[in-house]
Amino acid sequence: MIKRIEKFGASWCMPCKVLDNTLKQISGVEIVKHDIDKEPELTEEKKIRNVPVLIFYNENNEEVDRLVGAVPLGTILQKINK
Numbered sequence: 001m002i003k004r005i006e007k008f009g010a011s012w013c014m015p016c017k018v019l020d021n022t023l024k025q026i027s028g029v030e031i032v033k034h035d036i037d038k039e040p041e042l043t044e045e046k047k048i049r050n051v052p053v054l055i056f057y058n059e060n061n062e063e064v065d066r067l068v069g070a071v072p073l074g075t076i077l078q079k080i081n082k
Contacts, residue, residue, distance in 0.1 A: 001058065001059060001080075001081075002029055002056045002057065002058060002064070002079060002080040002081075002082070003029065003030065003057060003058060003059045003061075004029065004030040004031075004032065004056075004057040004061070005023075005026075005029055005030070005031050005032070005054055005055065005056055005057070005076075005080075006032045006033075006034060006046075006054070006055040006057070007019065007020075007023060007031060007032070007033045007034065007052060007053070007054050007055075008034045008036055008043060008046065008048045008051055008052065008053040008054075008055070009033065009034070009035065009036065009051045009052040009053075010035060010036050010037055010051050011035060011037070013051050013052065015051075015052055015069060015070035016051055016052040016070075018070040019052045019054075019070045019071070020033075022070070022071075022072070022073050022076065023076075025073055026073075026076065026077070026080070029080055036048060036051060050068055050069075052068070052069065052070060053066060053067070053068050054066065054067045054068075054071070054076065054079075056079050056080070065079050065082075067079065
């Protein structure tokens with residue numbers, strides 16, 4: 001089960017803003033947002049090449065999946081409940 005989602009985006013990125021609105025509809029999962037312009041070292045460490053990116057972590061804090069782009073709520077919920 002997914003316990004945490006990290007979202008990588010940028011203030012100038014319109015799909016990132018759309019995804020932020022989608023993430024507001026999710027409860028029961030910790031959501032941590034990162035701005036690639038303000039956290040370049042973390043962005044490089046996580047190998048982020050495009051934005052927005054969602055990284056899904058399980059209860060052991062292990063990365064289990066990623067989604068790229070302004071994906072719909074249903075797609076995110078499928079990953080959470082997988």
